[in-house]
Amino acid sequence: MHLPVHRRDFLRAAGAVAMTPQAAAAPLTEKQKLDRLASNTWPIRYIFKSRTQFSANQVSQQMKAKYGEITMLDFPQFTKDTFPGVTHMDLFSGLFGDVADNSMYVEVPLSVGAATRVTHEFDPSSASGRKWLEKLAAKMAATGTKCQHISNNAPRDICELDAEKRKAGVDVAKKWLDGAAILGAKSMRVNSGGPRIAPSAVVTSDYPKNDQLAVYLTNCIESFKEMAAHGAKAGVKVTLENHWGLTANPINIRIVVDEVGSPFCEASPDFCNWEHEYLMYNGLKDLAPYAHTNVHAKYWSRWKDNNNVRRSVKIMTDAGFVGTFALEYEEGPWDGVEGAKYLYKEVLAAL
Numbered sequence: 596m597h598l599p600v601h602r603r604d605f606l607r608a609a610g611a612v613a614m615t616p617q618a619a620a621a622p623l624t625e626k627q628k629l630d631r632l633a634s635n636t637w638p639i640r641y642i643f644k645s646r647t648q649f650s651a652n653q654v655s656q657q658m659k660a661k662y663g664e665i666t667m668l669d670f671p672q673f674t675k676d677t678f679p680g681v682t683h684m685d686l687f688s689g690l691f692g693d694v695a696d697n698s699m700y701v702e703v704p705l706s707v708g709a710a711t712r713v714t715h716e717f718d719p720s721s722a723s724g725r726k727w728l729e730k731l732a733a734k735m736a737a738t739g740t741k742c743q744h745i746s747n748n749a750p751r752d753i754c755e756l757d758a759e760k761r762k763a764g765v766d767v768a769k770k771w772l773d774g775a776a777i778l779g780a781k782s783m784r785v786n787s788g789g790p791r792i793a794p795s796a797v798v799t800s801d802y803p804k805n806d807q808l809a810v811y812l813t814n815c816i817e818s819f820k821e822m823a824a825h826g827a828k829a830g831v832k833v834t835l836e837n838h839w840g841l842t843a844n845p846i847n848i849r850i851v852v853d854e855v856g857s858p859f860c861e862a863s864p865d866f867c868n869w870e871h872e873y874l875m876y877n878g879l880k881d882l883a884p885y886a887h888t889n890v891h892a893k894y895w896s897r898w899k900d901n902n903n904v905r906r907s908v909k910i911m912t913d914a915g916f917v918g919t920f921a922l923e924y925e926e927g928p929w930d931g932v933e934g935a936k937y938l939y940k941e942v943l944a945a946l
Contacts, residue, residue, distance in 0.1 A: 635923045672738050683741050688749050769825045785822060843869075863886060864878075864891070889919050892920040
C-alpha cells in the first residue's frame with residue numbers, strides 16, 4: 596500500500612510518540628492545589644446586601660442570621676476566612692456596586708412573559724462605578740486575593756435577531772470587559788441570549804433541517820468575535836458557559852469558539868448545567884479541551900447521586916485544564932456556605 600507522504604509522516608510521528616516514555620507528572624503540592632480553587636459568590640448570594648430578590652426571602656434571612664451580611668467589598672476577606680488558602684475568586688455581576696448609590700446603576704427593562712419590569716444593574720462605565728471597582732481592586736490587593744472570573748448576566752441579546760438589541764448587548768459586554776480589567780480578571784462569562792430553548796429541527800422531504808438555529812449561531816459568532824477583539828485589548832477573555840438556549844448543547848459552544856478563532860474566546864464549563872444525565876460527563880468531555888481559565892465545580896441535587904464532583908475534576912485535568920475550579924454550589928442538603936465548603940474538600944481531594 597502506498598500512503599500519501601503526509602499520511603506516512605503522521606503515522607511515523609505517532610509511532611515515535613507511542614515509543615517515547617512519558618514522564619509521570621509530579622503530584623501537586625498543597626499550595627498548588629489551593630491555587631487551583633476559586634471562591635464563588637453565587638452560592639452565598641443570599642448573605643449579600645442586595646437590590647435583588649436575594650435579600651428578601653426566607654433563605655436570605657436564615658443565612659444572614661447565621662453568617663451575617665456582607666457586600667462584595669467584604670468578599671475578599673470572606674474568601675480568606677472561609678476557604679483557607681484560596682486566593683482566587685469568581686464574582687457574580689448581580690452583586691456588584693454599592694446598593695445605596697443610585698449613580699452607579701442603570702435601569703434595564705426586562706420582559707417577563709407578557710409583562711415588562713425594570714431592574715437596576717451595575718454600570719462599570721459610570722464615574723461612581725469605576726471608583727467602586729478601584730475600591731474593590733484595592734481590597735483585593737490588601738487581602739492578597741485575585742479576581743479570576745466574572746460570571747456575568749448583564750450583557751443580553753448576544754445572538755438576538757434584532758440587530759439593534761444585539762449591538763446594545765455587545766456594548767454592555769465591552770463596558771464590563773473594561774471594568775473587569777480594572778479588577779485584573781482573567782475571564783468573563785457572557786450568555787448567548789436568544790430563546791431559552793434553542794430552536795429544533797423541522798421535518799423536510801429529505802433530512803431534518805435547522806436553519807433557524809444556524810441564524811442564531813451566526814449572530815452569536817459575530818458578537819463573540821467583536822467581544823473577543825475588545826477583550827484582547829482589555830486583557831480579559833470572554834467565555835461561554837453551558838446555560839440555556841444555544842449553549843445548552845456543548846457542540847454549539849464548540850462551534851462558536853472554533854468560528855471565533857481567538858485566544859480571547861473560550862468555554863467555561865459548568866459541571867451540572869445539563870439537559871439530561873448523559874451529558875453530565877460526556878458533555879463535559881466535549882467542552883474540556885475548549886476551557887483554559889475557569890470552570891464551575893458544581894454540586895446540584897437535581898442530579899441526585901449522579902453528581903460525582905471528583906470524576907468531573909478528573910475529566911478536566913485529564914484534558915490538560917490548568918485554570919481554576921470555582922466552588923459553585925447550587926442546591927442540595929446544605930446551605931450555600933456549607934455546600935461551597937463541601938466542594939472545597941471534593942476538588943482538593945480530586946487534585
